[in-house]
Amino acid sequence: MSKKNDRTKRLFLFFYVAMWSVILVGAATWLTIFLVGTLGDPVEAKGLEPTDAELFDSILALTDKKVVRYLGEWEFLEPKLPGHFHHIGRWYQSDKWNFCIDCHGPIPHSRSLQERAFLNMHNLFISCQVCHVQESEGAAPEHFGWVDIVSGRLCSNPDIVEGVWGEYGAKIVPLKNHSENPQPLNLKEEQEFASEFRQRMNNLNDSQKVIGNKFIHRKCIENPVKCSDCHNEDNQFLPYTALGYSEERAAFLISAEVVDLVKRYETFYMPNLLKPQQQTEGQSIQEETP
Amino acid sequence: MKHHDNIDYGITCDSKHVGAVREPPLLNNRWLGVLAITLVVMLPQVLYAVDAENCLMCHRFRGLARVDKDGDYRLFYVDETLFNRGPHARVTCKGCHADIEKIPHDNAKPVDCLRSCHIEEPTREIIFTHEKVREALQQSVHAPILEDGTPRSSPEDFPQCKDCHDIPLFRPVSIFKKTRAGVSERAVNRCIVCHSDENFVRYFYSHVTTRLHKARDSREVVNMCAGCHGDPSFVRRHGLSDVISSYLETYHGKAILFGSTQVPDCLDCHASHKNVHEMRAAADPGSSTNPKNRSATCNSRDCHHSAGPALASFNVHSNRDPKANPLEFGVALFFVIATLGILLPILTLNVLGLIRELLPSHQAEQEIERLKKIADKKAAREGGILRFNGGLRLQHAFLVVVFVILCLTGFPMKFPEASISPFIYDLFGGINGAPIVHRIAGVALLVGFAFHIGQILFNVRRSMKRKGQRGIKSWINSILALPMIPGKQDLKDLIDWAKYALFLSPRRPYYGHFSWKEKLEYLGLFWGIPLLGITGILLWAESISTRILPGWALNVAYLAHTYESLLAVAHIALVHIPGVIGRPGVSPLSSMIINGKISPAVLAEEHAGEVKSFDITPEARS
Numbered sequence: 001m002s003k004k005n006d007r008t009k010r011l012f013l014f015f016y017v018a019m020w021s022v023i024l025v026g027a028a029t030w031l032t033i034f035l036v037g038t039l040g041d042p043v044e045a046k047g048l049e050p051t052d053a054e055l056f057d058s059i060l061a062l063t064d065k066k067v068v069r070y071l072g073e074w075e076f077l078e079p080k081l082p083g084h085f086h087h088i089g090r091w092y093q094s095d096k097w098n099f100c101i102d103c104h105g106p107i108p109h110s111r112s113l114q115e116r117a118f119l120n121m122h123n124l125f126i127s128c129q130v131c132h133v134q135e136s137e138g139a140a141p142e143h144f145g146w147v148d149i150v151s152g153r154l155c156s157n158p159d160i161v162e163g164v165w166g167e168y169g170a171k172i173v174p175l176k177n178h179s180e181n182p183q184p185l186n187l188k189e190e191q192e193f194a195s196e197f198r199q200r201m202n203n204l205n206d207s208q209k210v211i212g213n214k215f216i217h218r219k220c221i222e223n224p225v226k227c228s229d230c231h232n233e234d235n236q237f238l239p240y241t242a243l244g245y246s247e248e249r250a251a252f253l254i255s256a257e258v259v260d261l262v263k264r265y266e267t268f269y270m271p272n273l274l275k276p277q278q279q280t281e282g283q284s285i286q287e288e289t290p
Numbered sequence: 291m292k293h294h295d296n297i298d299y300g301i302t303c304d305s306k307h308v309g310a311v312r313e314p315p316l317l318n319n320r321w322l323g324v325l326a327i328t329l330v331v332m333l334p335q336v337l338y339a340v341d342a343e344n345c346l347m348c349h350r351f352r353g354l355a356r357v358d359k360d361g362d363y364r365l366f367y368v369d370e371t372l373f374n375r376g377p378h379a380r381v382t383c384k385g386c387h388a389d390i391e392k393i394p395h396d397n398a399k400p401v402d403c404l405r406s407c408h409i410e411e412p413t414r415e416i417i418f419t420h421e422k423v424r425e426a427l428q429q430s431v432h433a434p435i436l437e438d439g440t441p442r443s444s445p446e447d448f449p450q451c452k453d454c455h456d457i458p459l460f461r462p463v464s465i466f467k468k469t470r471a472g473v474s475e476r477a478v479n480r481c482i483v484c485h486s487d488e489n490f491v492r493y494f495y496s497h498v499t500t501r502l503h504k505a506r507d508s509r510e511v512v513n514m515c516a517g518c519h520g521d522p523s524f525v526r527r528h529g530l531s532d533v534i535s536s537y538l539e540t541y542h543g544k545a546i547l548f549g550s551t552q553v554p555d556c557l558d559c560h561a562s563h564k565n566v567h568e569m570r571a572a573a574d575p576g577s578s579t580n581p582k583n584r585s586a587t588c589n590s591r592d593c594h595h596s597a598g599p600a601l602a603s604f605n606v607h608s609n610r611d612p613k614a615n616p617l618e619f620g621v622a623l624f625f626v627i628a629t630l631g632i633l634l635p636i637l638t639l640n641v642l643g644l645i646r647e648l649l650p651s652h653q654a655e656q657e658i659e660r661l662k663k664i665a666d667k668k669a670a671r672e673g674g675i676l677r678f679n680g681g682l683r684l685q686h687a688f689l690v691v692v693f694v695i696l697c698l699t700g701f702p703m704k705f706p707e708a709s710i711s712p713f714i715y716d717l718f719g720g721i722n723g724a725p726i727v728h729r730i731a732g733v734a735l736l737v738g739f740a741f742h743i744g745q746i747l748f749n750v751r752r753s754m755k756r757k758g759q760r761g762i763k764s765w766i767n768s769i770l771a772l773p774m775i776p777g778k779q780d781l782k783d784l785i786d787w788a789k790y791a792l793f794l795s796p797r798r799p800y801y802g803h804f805s806w807k808e809k810l811e812y813l814g815l816f817w818g819i820p821l822l823g824i825t826g827i828l829l830w831a832e833s834i835s836t837r838i839l840p841g842w843a844l845n846v847a848y849l850a851h852t853y854e855s856l857l858a859v860a861h862i863a864l865v866h867i868p869g870v871i872g873r874p875g876v877s878p879l880s881s882m883i884i885n886g887k888i889s890p891a892v893l894a895e896e897h898a899g900e901v902k903s904f905d906i907t908p909e910a911r912s
Contacts, residue, residue, distance in 0.1 A: 017644040020868045024644075027864050028637045035626045035856075039619065041611035042535040043522050070507030070549075071375075072461045072471030081365060085401070085457050087372040088365060092352040107357050114394055117356045117366055124353035165350050257347075264393050 092124060093167055097152025099191045100128040102198065115227070115265055124166035127173045129185050130238070131225035141174030144243060147184050154184060157244025172243060190216050231262040345383040346370060376459045377497055380409050403451040423451075426567035431574070444527050447518065454514050460496040463503055473499075508546040508555035512537070515556045531614065536607040538706075541829075547706040548721040554593065559606070562587045596833035603841030621846050625853030629860065636807075636865055642791035644868075651796035658798070658894050661901040665890030668904050674887035683886050685742060690883075692735045697859055699728035704852060729830055736823045739815070746772070773804055774813070780806035800899035811866060818858045825851040 065080040069087070078089050095101050100108070108128070109119035127147070134140055148155045149171055158168035173184040197204075197212045204212065229237040233254050240250035252258065346368065348354060354366040373379060384390065386401045404420050411418040427433050434448035435441050442448065464474035473495060481491045504511075512534065518524050520534035537543045537556070545553040561569045562578040570577035578587045584602035588594050594601055605615065612619040650658075669675050678686070699718050702711035703725070718724035750768045754760070759768065769775070784806050786799035804812075825847040828835040832844065870880040882888050894901055 013648060017648045021641050021644050024637050024641050024864055024868070027860070028634060031633065031856075031860055032630060035629060035853075039610045039622055039626060041532065041614070042609055043525050043532040067513065068509070069459065070461075070509055071459055072463065072507075081363065083452055084365060085452055085455075086368050087457060087459065088352070088367055089369045089372055107353075107355055107363075110357060117354050117364075118348070120355050121348070121351040121353040124351060166353060257344075261348075261393060 093149060093169060095123075095127075095171065096150045097147065098127055098129075098171075099187075099194055102194070104128075118227070118265065121166070125168055125171055127171040129174055129187070130172055132221060133174070133185060133187070133219045134221050135176065135185065135219065137221070140237075141176075141185065143175040143178035143182065144172050144238060145175045145182060145184070146170040146243070147173050152184070154182065160244050160246065160249060172238065187219065190219065226266065227262045228259075228266055231258050233259060341383065343383060349383075372459065373457065375496075376457055377500075378457055379493065385409075403455075420451075423567050426565050430567060430569045431571040431577075432567075432569060447524060447527065449518065453517065458505065460500045461503070461505060461507070462496040462499040465499055465502065504551065504555075508551065508553070509549070511555040511557055512543070512546060531607060531609065531611070533607045536609050540606055541703075542606075544703050544706045545721050548702075548712060548715055550721040552722075559587055562590065594832060594836075598833070598837035600839065600841045601832060601836040601844075604836075604844045605842065608845050617842060618845055618849060621849045622853065625850065625857070629853065629857040632857070633860055633864065639788060639791055640865065640868065643787070646791045646793070651790075653796040654790070654798045657898070658891075661894035661898050662890055664904050665893045665901050669887075669890045674885070675890065675893060676886050677882055677888040677893075678886040680886070681745075683883060685738065686883055688738050689735075692731050692738065693862070695731040696728060696735065696855075699724045699731065700855055701859070703728075704855070729826070732823065732826050735819060739819045739823075774809055776806060776809045776813070780809060798895075798898065800902060801897050802899040803897060805896060807865070807869075811861070814858075814861065818854055821850060821854050822858070825854070 066077050067080040068075055068077050076089060078087060079091055081088070092106075094106050106123065107120045108123065109116040112119070130141070130144065146155050146157055146168075147153060147170060149169055154175075155170055158170045160168065175182045176185055177183055193212070194216045197216065201209065201212075225237055231254060236254060240253060241247060245253070349366055349368045350370060352367045356364050358364060368383075378386075386403075387398065388405065389399050390396070404424050406417045406419040406421065409418055410416065428435075428437070432449055433442075434445035461471070462473050464470050464472050464477070466474035466477040468474070473492060478488070478491055478495060481495065482488050485491050506514075516534040519530065520532065522532070524530075525532055538547065542553040542555075546555060557566050557569075560577070560579055563583075564578075570580075572579045572581075574580060575582065577583065581602070585599045588601045588604075589597055589599065605618070608615050608618050610619045610622045665675065698714055702708070702715045705711055712720075715721065715724045718727045746769075750765070750772070754764055754768055779802070783799040783801055786795065786797070787806075789795035790798050828839070828847040829844060829851065835844065835847075870883075880889075880892075888897075
């Protein structure tokens, strides 16, 4: 009994000594660094940061910065965009399930200088697969549904009401097996391959990267769906009312107002994905437009 | 802020809680109906924007964005709700983006904020413009070109409108017998009796009342100025000092971080008399911070009106740069050396002592065991060994409570940016309550300290009377003979302890009733409490202290207060607490502070000399 007590006492003493030794050494170190750091010009201390980090912050980290707007009776947090005049409130809902985002990000369109902002805007509620993927060459999808942007599971049509403007918590996807058991177009193989590809990319040589990229994009089509394929008065690629759009909203999306707008943009843009050089030359004057 | 306020102002749950999982609705249909009606009723107030060109058909989509070739993220989204909550709500898109004529838009020029594009100026029925800001800016320190036309160095660093301003938002106040934030429904209800357009009434009310107080929150103002003045490369290029860091170390800066609206931000001092756009350099005789004008600024009726003119020589932007502020550097250096010079050796000895406790010498273990038996017998005989009487325990408890309150109300102020600081401060009433609690606790500590000194002197006098002693010399001798005054034996004990902790000696020192550690800790109070008390009072009663002391004395007082408080807390936390909390034999807490009785084991370890004085029985001697 006494031996057991002695062992317990020793163990307790060991923990006591270990705990306080760590605390005291840690605290003494912190105190020394803190106190010495209070001396001198704070600008000199800031100047110790490596310049590489400053460049990195100026390019990337700033987009993660948030700023609080204090308005007395209410306040809100919004992303800090350098030089941006209008308040934006918050970022938009990001797509959590679609593996395309892992590489291309939530603002993927950059090639077509004239249309890129519009195309990115459609990313809010249309998945990449709708315009860019076909299960087999020439077999354009005919049936569409909505998937939850977090889980990626098929869901019912969201409430498409005024004021929400594209942020429905769901995205349109092409469906297969529409008549029996409708499911979102499956890119399981590509997704698994892409996941492994990303992990092992640093160890691949250039030709392996090219081959890997080709496999991931093997179901992507060269000429994706155009704006006018949906925004026209005759035959729309997307069935608006079946997807939950009201008759009024569907009519607006193919109205002269929208169709005319789309035509104006398409006049300037020729989808020359295979001739990027030609496209850049022809459109350089429009570079700063949305 | 309550959630329903958000709803009133058109802020949705999704905008505040992005990605949050929706729980089943808490409101039943009836309440949803009431809410819907409320929203419909409130809706007209946000329908100000004039969008004749239907720009929002595209620009209301949050995803309308791109990344350009330089990696700049360009967002073309306009949040209607937020846009309509500001003075620009009645301005059309083309009012500012005037060069956008067609779709697709041509390469758009940056917006010129000074153009005559706006709505009618209601007082003179002419087109409104910010043009006068240009004239004001030309006189200011922020103009890239001097009045004689000479460009300043690095003219690209000088601010454009958008560097300081994002689109303004209303910050209305309820001035209808109340001063809380928000639109006064009572006021609006009275206005619409005559002015039938409620939209206009709400807009006009918000516009005017926003200007009745700070149009922008002080935190936003400081952040705005920090965009340039907190940037080290900018500061170096223009030969400035880091005024943001120094400001945030003042009471003003810290109070602002806690959300106070009552203390001055950058603009209140640097543009106190004129338009903010006319801000001058401190060296300019026209500047409100020029040494000649500083007194008028600091001692103005709204600020320190009762303070002496010496307040103006208080260095608000003081730092510890040896070249720029040698006095402040010297004071800070003294406290840094004192703090580290006291704590580091003690902490080193304590860590070594802890390790030695784990690996005690056989001789020391036997000695402690022997002395413990003696102490055990005495404890059994007397029902415990009393170390502190009721009066001392009461004083200790009082000191603990006051010290904890001082720490909780003082340290959030020292580290206002720590995430826990606002929470702790809110427990004491936030920035409007915690400083008052701190001062009350400070006064209580001084009163308790004075009582303790009074008690000591009373006991000394009684002892002298008993011995028939008189005179100053006797007083000094009696005080020096008090048990808490260190003597030669304490120095010897310290050396013996160091030898034992360093494994140079197998013998632990025989401390008497009070060890050298306890004596040093006790005497530390006679340095710390008066120093913290005096400097605290100087800072608190600035209206009196600035009449008898120069302004720089407050800089010194601030430094002494902040460094000494850190020393005190570090000493208590790192030297005192480890000996009384969680220690084997006294776990979880020393009973001494409750019943005044010391455990025989601790007495044998820590006060062997005292136990030896019990060792008088023939049995023990053998």
